[in-house]
Amino acid sequence: MADPTKRLDSNAPGNFFVDATCINCDTCRQLAPSSFEEIGGYSAVSTQPQDADGVHHAYQALLACPVGSIGTEQNDGVGLKTAMGSFPLHLDDGVSYCGFNSEKSFGANSFFIEHGNGNWLIDSPRYVKHLIDMFERRGGLAHIFLTHKDDVADADKYAAHFGAEQIIHQADLEAAPSAERIIHGEEMVRIGSEFQIIPVPGHTAGSMVLLYKNRFLFTGDHLWWDSQSQVLDAPTRLVWKRWTLMDSLRKLLDYRFEWVLAGHGDRVHLPSSDMQRHLLALLERREKRSGLP
Ligand code: SF4
Missing domain, CATH: 3.30.70.20 (Alpha-Beta Plaits)
Incomplete structure (x- = not known):
């Protein structure tokens, strides 16, 4: 209080x-x-x-x-x-923002996907009764996707309560050693026909994004919208490897998405062509800053 x-x-x-x-x-x-x-x-x-x-x-x-x-x-x-009662706050097509951000992840946003083959939690909110009840009413949780090691918060409690699998990259495994599904390397991994897990090392060695329905990109701290400047942005501080981060940003040009749903930073919904334009502009700004041709 x-x-x-x-x-x-x-x-x-x-x-x-x-x-x-x-x-x-x-x-x-x-x-x-x-x-x-x-x-x-x-x-x-x-x-x-x-x-x-x-x-x-x-x-x-x-x-x-x-x-x-x-x-x-x-x-x-x-x-x-x-x-x-407004949380989880519905955004679009069964995707919601959870609210109840956790101090353990420095207030990172977390998201909920209601899906016929099992619901997803992306990063973790505080472990609060209201959300537990709401998830229960909507069929529980089957998967908890952890974008990277900083935003794990109370994922283990939600996993234990709902019998959900936690998904994390091997390079960030220290944050969720009990995770059931571990992603290795840098190749994209498909889960079903609608989910793609894309490793994007840079902010941390094990950072990943989740692409859902080729519309929603859950980005953790890899990419976010800066609503003041109206641009996409990416970390400049707390970066594990700068060149790797650039490669990971470039990698996203191969995908189409309309939403960027970030852990820290604003979320945004734009036509996918605009999103591509903003991503290219971000890469150009970064290359100019680093003196690359
Ligand atoms: S910035 Fe974060 S910690 Fe500060 S009042 Fe707002 S929500 Fe709370």
């Missing part, structure tokens, strides 16, 4: 506030961009929500915040309950 005595001065006066325990993970700014901004290395409520929609999004941010840094002066139980 956020502590009103630690309320940051950068918050606009009013009901919602961020306290000084914020770890600046960006989750609230993705969910409620009209209310939350980055100010002085923290998030803050720059504009109090103006209408019912804004209040709803601010409560979603409050619930998704991995460290409980968002609070209200006056509690609205109904608003909170409605926001709770």
